[in-house]
Amino acid sequence: MSSSNRTGSIPLTFTLTGIPGLLKIFPGLLMSSYWMALPLCCLYLLMLLGNCTLLWMIKSDHSLHTPMYYFLSMLAMADLGLSLSTMPTMLAIFWFKSTSLCFEACIVQMYFIHSFSAIESGVLVAMAFDRFVAICYPLCYGSVLTSSLITKVGGVIFLRGVCVVLPVAVLIKKMPFCSSRVLSHSFCLHQDMLRLVCGDVKVNSLYGLTAVIFTKGLDSLVILLSYMMIIRAILNIVSQEARAKVFSTCISHLTAILIFYIPLIGLSIIHRFGKHLPPLTHTLLADAYLLVPPVLNPLVYSWKTKQIRRRILTLLCWRWTQQRA
Template identity: 85%
Template sequence: MSPSNRTGSSPLTFILTSIPGLPMSSSWMVLPLCCLYLLMLLGNCTLLWMIKTDHSLHTPMYYCLSILAVADLGLSLSTLPTMLAIFWFESTSLRFEACVVQMYFIHSFSAIESGVLLAMAFDRFIAICYPLRYASVLTSSLIMKAAGVIFMRGIFVVLPVAILMKKMPFCGSRVLSHSFCLHQDMLRLVCGDVRVNSLYGLTAVILTKGLDSLTILLSYMVIIRAVLNIVTPEARAKAFSTCISHLCAVLTFYIPLIGLSITHRFGKHLSPLTHTLLADAYLLVPPVLNPLVYSWKTKQIRRRILILLCQRGTQQQV
């Protein structure tokens, strides 16, 4: 029986929640929210454009960075419609089907981003531990195949979650805890047996983000050991500096994710504001910070941005 049939003639809808303690009429939130999304769009689109147009950036590291930018764009744009609808138009209701679609894209792009971070860890592992074999191992063909596997994994691993959710019966409260639809948040409103759905959701997380984070950790243990074996301090600092941007991307992605997962499962006593802030940090902070960190810490990208700024300044003077 479909969700709409369970509720009579009216279609099933959920009520999304803005920031707890913030009145719905707080339209002043629109400006920082729009600035955040514009910064995300500008930063990631600029990265993609620079990598595409600058042939010196056509290397495995920057191919991985471009895939990360695509995943960041997808993750942010998945939350954009409902976030702006709440804070701009004060519209909190969302049809069940639209909620399932949004949930699917959020979790799918999240799994894709986790896979990209793993691929970038492998890139740094080869670059530092086997520098002479870097060009022969990490070919453009391998990167494209890895990108295909990462995207297919994100698409198909999350698909059963959406299919199972569409079969769930909902009754009682329809109020979600966030400004967008998340799997665990929707699952707590189900009035039937959620064991299969919950078990598969947990298994999907373990097989994607769980294995990815463990492999990234093991990679960096080997990387740190290789860096410490380098004789000169200058060479050690130079080798490790190539990992700083990736480490920042890993931390900004996994720390809010782990915190959100823990609070959903064990933090029932915590305030709603804690859940909201962790979810917003998990979905909004990495897409905004990643292009900024890579632009600041990566010499080639920084030099390319300076050249573009100088060219623009010269054109304006002329």
């Protein structure tokens, strides 16, 4: 059945999948999808609370108005956008048992998911550059990372994420789809939609691969080169205590890189070579890729960054004092 249905009497819709195979594992517990909706709601609330708290603290505390925290605020905004892109369909499936999504809405969701993912990858590169300048050229830090440069970098990262993914949405919108329109996840991803196309997908696949190489492939290479130079600079420090102190300023960023790229690489490998694996594996990796970084990033930076941790403790003490009064 071709995509001409979307302009005819029958609208083109996709069926989203919750978590395949989970009912067989927990037959008694998951008779109702509300058991999944509750932890998902908790995850989304934790994500909103963590990232909004980070943004509020950076905005309200003038001591945090430095390049490192400006980039951290960009990361928090990218995390918010990524999570809010998946939230409507995730909660609709598990809370309202609504698995149907029209073609146009699926395209929009796919576009925002991939755009915010590219933006987050770009922000991680900018944060790597921040650490590179701070460690390798500390005397030039203030003169290099000016407010003007940070604004321009943020604009370039945003425009790249918006523009690179746009042709993906335009190309797939023109493709004919088969009668089977069951997607593998609780949200729309480009690779998943491409699997249901009845036609030649060479152009779509080639551009999708080019977009991934231009964004996440190039970004991971730049991050790797940055840390190679950072490690070389750290090894040149004579004092072991000073080395540990300098390296500790990179731990939060390195953790953010790992929790973003490890699920992404795993998902890419499984999409290419793991077609024989059970659907549950694909679903859990996709969920980890889109849900774990937005939830963990605020926790990691709150735990490992002294200024943010001190600010949170100050707010908690003030709140406790107000309640006692």
